[in-house]
Amino acid sequence: MDWDTFFQQWINAAVLGGTYCILAIGITLVFGLARMINFSHAAFGVFAGFIAFTMVGNGSSFWMALIVATLSTCVLAFLLQKALLERTLTNPMNGFIISLGFLLILQAFMVDGIFGWKLASLGNWGMDVHLIPAAFSGRWEVGGVIITHQRALNFGIAIGLTLLLLAVLQWTNFGRSVRATAEDIKGSQIVGVDTNAAISITFVFGTGLAAVAGVLLGTVIPFHAYSGHQLLIKAFAVTVIGGLGNIFGTIVAAFILATVETMGAAYWAPEWVPAYSLGFIIIVLLIKPAGLFKGVAAEDF
Amino acid sequence: MSRLSSILTRNWLFVAVLVIAPFAPLFTSTERMKSNLVLITVYVVLANSMALLFRNARLLPIMHGALMGVGAYTAAIASDRWDVGFWGAIPMAAALSALVGGAVAYPAFRTKGFYLFMVTFAAAEFFVLLADNFDSLTGGVNGMVVTKRPSIFGLNFDNRQSLYELFLAFAILSVVIIWALEKSPFGRRVISVRDNEPLAESLGTNTRLYKVFVFMISASMAGVAGVMWLYHLRSINPDMFGGFASFVVIEMVIIGGVGTLVGPTVGALLFVLLPEKAHVPPDQQPLLFGAVLIFVVVMMPAGLGPGVQDGVRNLLRIAGNLIGGPEKRPREVPADESEPFPRQRGASD
Numbered sequence: 317m318d319w320d321t322f323f324q325q326w327i328n329a330a331v332l333g334g335t336y337c338i339l340a341i342g343i344t345l346v347f348g349l350a351r352m353i354n355f356s357h358a359a360f361g362v363f364a365g366f367i368a369f370t371m372v373g374n375g376s377s378f379w380m381a382l383i384v385a386t387l388s389t390c391v392l393a394f395l396l397q398k399a400l401l402e403r404t405l406t407n408p409m410n411g412f413i414i415s416l417g418f419l420l421i422l423q424a425f426m427v428d429g430i431f432g433w434k435l436a437s438l439g440n441w442g443m444d445v446h447l448i449p450a451a452f453s454g455r456w457e458v459g460g461v462i463i464t465h466q467r468a469l470n471f472g473i474a475i476g477l478t479l480l481l482l483a484v485l486q487w488t489n490f491g492r493s494v495r496a497t498a499e500d501i502k503g504s505q506i507v508g509v510d511t512n513a514a515i516s517i518t519f520v521f522g523t524g525l526a527a528v529a530g531v532l533l534g535t536v537i538p539f540h541a542y543s544g545h546q547l548l549i550k551a552f553a554v555t556v557i558g559g560l561g562n563i564f565g566t567i568v569a570a571f572i573l574a575t576v577e578t579m580g581a582a583y584w585a586p587e588w589v590p591a592y593s594l595g596f597i598i599i600v601l602l603i604k605p606a607g608l609f610k611g612v613a614a615e616d617f
Numbered sequence: 618m619s620r621l622s623s624i625l626t627r628n629w630l631f632v633a634v635l636v637i638a639p640f641a642p643l644f645t646s647t648e649r650m651k652s653n654l655v656l657i658t659v660y661v662v663l664a665n666s667m668a669l670l671f672r673n674a675r676l677l678p679i680m681h682g683a684l685m686g687v688g689a690y691t692a693a694i695a696s697d698r699w700d701v702g703f704w705g706a707i708p709m710a711a712a713l714s715a716l717v718g719g720a721v722a723y724p725a726f727r728t729k730g731f732y733l734f735m736v737t738f739a740a741a742e743f744f745v746l747l748a749d750n751f752d753s754l755t756g757g758v759n760g761m762v763v764t765k766r767p768s769i770f771g772l773n774f775d776n777r778q779s780l781y782e783l784f785l786a787f788a789i790l791s792v793v794i795i796w797a798l799e800k801s802p803f804g805r806r807v808i809s810v811r812d813n814e815p816l817a818e819s820l821g822t823n824t825r826l827y828k829v830f831v832f833m834i835s836a837s838m839a840g841v842a843g844v845m846w847l848y849h850l851r852s853i854n855p856d857m858f859g860g861f862a863s864f865v866v867i868e869m870v871i872i873g874g875v876g877t878l879v880g881p882t883v884g885a886l887l888f889v890l891l892p893e894k895a896h897v898p899p900d901q902q903p904l905l906f907g908a909v910l911i912f913v914v915v916m917m918p919a920g921l922g923p924g925v926q927d928g929v930r931n932l933l934r935i936a937g938n939l940i941g942g943p944e945k946r947p948r949e950v951p952a953d954e955s956e957p958f959p960r961q962r963g964a965s966d
Contacts (some may be wrong), residue, residue: 347731353731400911400915403915410914410918413871413910413914414910414911414914414915416864416867416868416907416910417906417907417908417909417910417911417914418907418911419907420903420904420906420907420910421903421904421907421908421911423903424900424901424902424903424904424907425904427900545861549738549739549742549860552735552738553735553739556732556735560731560732587749587750588746588750590742590746591743591746593739594739594740594742594743594746595739595743597735597736597739598736598739598740598743601725601728601732601735601736602724602725602727602728602736605727605728605729605732606728606732607732
């Protein structure tokens, strides 16, 4: 038994799990609040990855790139929310369709600009595969296991942000209003909670987390304009397995999925890796139609 | 015979299309436009297969792209190994898609709403993976080709125009199927399930089974569309049939609207003609459709179909008024055509 490889895979799985966690938490939060799914969630992550890549290419530091990418994604998400999605709070299905339309637009923009209009200073995105250069290039070697500094940083950022989110939800007034809105929207409105603000801010924050996830993933896995597809499937797999609206479930599911993928790729068949998340979705939902952990039961449209 | 004539007069728009459509190729000059006409018919069948499901069962499964792929690959493999040809492939593809659809739907319909959506989406992507990896059967990532054209009684449908006429028959048939299904007792049961599922169950209807049946019919239509697609393009590969390809079907149906019989056809027409006429390059097409989709959902949630229908009716009414004669009232849009996703009037309301 090759213990070195075994532990190496566990480390990789942990790092990947952290990234999946912040990617998926935004989706589950927003669904719990507004029963709405933003289909372009993962595409925002890829968008942030592109921005960070361009910035690092033009000479900025990793941290600057991360911050700018996240902020610009948040602005874009805010615009989307205010302009379109807020109108559909009574009919979340329409919001979903709108987000699907927005995904198409965003993706086309990343591939080739909007009818040729691109942010010229940002250079060419498109179908080329990019990899964001790492912030730190050292590595630790514990026994036979290699932990690159970049991956450790990714893990740290992911866990830190998740803990920050949990702390906000638990201990701040805003967090309380978010939890109240998730439990009972009309009741919260009666007692004076600004549910629209709660939903909007959560949406923007959740998408910001996805942006961070996109940048972090971009440092370890090469990506291109259509990478959002695969990412989206994994994000949905995590939220659905964890139970939509259930944050704890999402966190656990993120690590479960990451472990399954990493172990499966290492010990079984790499070309079937996308099948793991897909198979997971199918099998889990067929056994427990509302997700592995208790989540919000979705209703028929 | 008078009953048939009354049916025809009530659905005069459909009859008009029936009469005019076969002559459409005469108005086209380039091969590309003729090819587009064929594409339109394929999309019409596909859109109607989804509309059937959505109108009658308000289900939003995202796997018709994969079901189309099942049909297309069945036809390709059948023609490759057993030299079956178009007319043999159609029943095979319809049957196999129905089976696959039913096999997925039966367990999947335990889930609801977004979970159902995820399960079907995952199943569709899974299909792509299967098609990618079972090289020996499906030609893997490179896909498969078919070289012959359909023929019947020795008549070869060699050129695009004849292919169009043949496929047009299928397209019209797909609309008729929806119409006939809704009038049938089976269709009424399905609608009762859609309107109030707990009530239907309490009256003894096995709601899950009915939903699965409708899904199987829809799946077989998608499978036939797949065969048409294969014979139109003559080569297929797995990437055409994934979850995101299934979205194209949903887009068509939402843009066109499901409240009317003509809606999906309008959606299909728009889908093919708009990028053509606006000279939109393939890279930018999703952007165009995304924008149209958002526009339709925000401004005209019932889709473009009712607009087209009312527009034509109003035009004819105005023409009729100009000519003279008794004035007819414009038809009012019934309540459930005003939204793409009308709220269920359930026991809890």
